Amino acid sequence: MKARDAINPSISTLEVSDSVETALGRLMEHHINHLPVVDDEGDLVGVLSEDRLMDADGPDAEIGTLLVGRPVSVPPDAHIFDAARTMVQHDLSTIPVADTEGNYYGLIQRHDIFDKFAQMLSTQQTGAILALEVDPRDYALAKLIHLIEQNDGKVLAVASESPEQASGKIRVTLKLNVKDTSRIRHVLEHNGYHVVASFGEDEEELEELVEEFVRYLEV
Known part of the structure; x- marks a missing residue:
């Protein structure tokens, strides 16, 4: 899934000639702390935070005077994981x-x-989610699925991320159709998979799950 697929069309940008007061009002309206600033050509020229706006000389100051440095962004074809990582890093x-x-x-x-x-992890379906790490030489999706199915489980969704360095681990996240993953986790560990995290079906845990997953992607 690409970054362009997650764009929220309901949030408008700020323009360099907008006032600090206008910018703060827009942040409050959308309940966010950062908004992009575009120029007359529609090009991205900055990202302003609430803290930066509060440090301005006054509510009537133009936000264009507050812009410094190169704005942080992700390309439209970037993977959604990269967007998550960049958001957390900054x-x-x-x-x-x-x-x-x-x-x-x-x-x-x-x-x-x-x-x-x-959506990617089929969280609307009953079952647990496992986050794994494995050496590239030991990773084979068919083998992984076979190990799980041998222990009365079924893979509903899978997402993987290649290592950034030659010595790194492949990261794999699985949505299973079972809640109790104790035996599956034991078998996976025995076969060279390091289980980084395991989450159950508690719906109240879902947001915590994704936040943990985003932190996991940042490592």
Whole structure:
């Protein structure tokens, strides 16, 4: 799933000529702490936080005077995992989507990523979620699924991420059709898979699950 697929079309951008008061009002309206700023050509020129706006000279100051540095963004074809990682790394409540030339495509909110992860991991279906790590030389999806099915489980959804370094681990997240994964986890550990986290079906735990998963992606 790509970043462009998680864009929230309901949030408008700020313009360089907008006032601090207007910008703060927009943040309050959308219940977020960061908004992108575009120029007259529609190109992304900055991202402003609530803290930055509160440090301005006054409510009538133009926000264009507050912009410094290169704005943080992700390209439209970036994987949704990369968008999540960038958002966490820079402690952002939103992440702009823009290409290398600065053309602005839209904005992704934290809860938009939560929704996409929930869809990818089939969280609406009964069952547990496992997050695993494994050496690339030991990873074979067919073998992994076979191990699980041998122990009365079924894989409903799977997401994997390749290591960034040659010596790194492949990260795999599985949604299973069973709640009790104790035997499956034991078998996977025995076969070289390190179980990073295991989550049950408690619906109140769902948001905590995705936040933990985002932190896991950041490591």
